[in-house]
Amino acid sequence: MSTSRKIKVIITIIVLVVGYWLQQKENTNTTSSPEEATKVLDFNYLPTSTTGVIVKHNGYQLSYKEQHEQAEWVAYSLHKNDIAYTNHKRPFFIEDPKVTTKSADWRNYKNSGYDKGHLCPAGDKRYSKKAHDETFFTSNISPQNHEFNSGIWNKLEQKTRYWAKKYNHLYVVTGGVLESNLKTIGKEKVSVPNYFYKVLLDYTEPEIKAIAFLLPHKDSKKPLYEFVISIDELEQKTGVDFFPELPNDIENKLEATTNYKNWSFR
Secondary structure, eight states, X not given: OXXXXXXXXXXXXXXXXXXXXXHHHHHHHHSOOHHHHHHHHHOOOOOOOSSSOEEEOSSOEEEEEGGXXXXXXXXXXXXXXXXXXXXXXOOOOBOOTTOTTOOOOGGGGTTSSOEEEESSOGGGOTTSHHHHHHTTBGGGEEXXXXXXXXTHHHHHHHHHHHHHHHHSEEEEEEEEOOOTTOEEETTTTEEEOSEEEEEXXXXXXXXXXXXXXXXXXXXXXXXXXXXXXXXHHHHHHHOOOOSTTSOHHHHHHHHHOOOOTTSOOO
């Protein structure tokens, strides 16, 4: 073999080795550790259900409240690797095939003056078309004022994705506060909540933390931290026990606080 050919072979080998090393490093930086993966799988992050009607989909779970024709909560895991920017074609809203009493028909929203507001956002489930399309079941929507839906609520959804990327992994629980004597829309009398909430749990070391938001159902230009309340207070308003499987000492500490300074508000 000539000297020049030997040099070319050596350079090729070096390029291949360096490329392999960089790929391994990238994989290490973007995937969760075995310990974190185990924690995600083992921890039951679901709240209590006041109805006993829990529906499980691939990307989220929900507790359906028939009398209000929507979920009292939708819960899901959001890892930083779930955040994708694929633009899937939006499907039509359809009834949830897993709700035995049938979720509300989308036509209840027609000419109602309200948006079909996602609880689990489609933007959190773009990592696969199946997961994305599941967010268009009518069990996952609630009537929302357009300015609220496209404004402060959308801002909170975007902030949630920001925190998932910053803190690696979150558990998310969200819904409308389903009280008595709410306004309704459509033939099936879908309730229009006066408040919407979102609870986030960062259950990873070194700092386990949680934060809860309660937003009045109206447009607002206020900063998000002005809507922070304690999980204890939110539990009183909703009748739902959030994160009951947390160790008691951690649960009591997290659910009593309104501190938001350990969350990055930019």
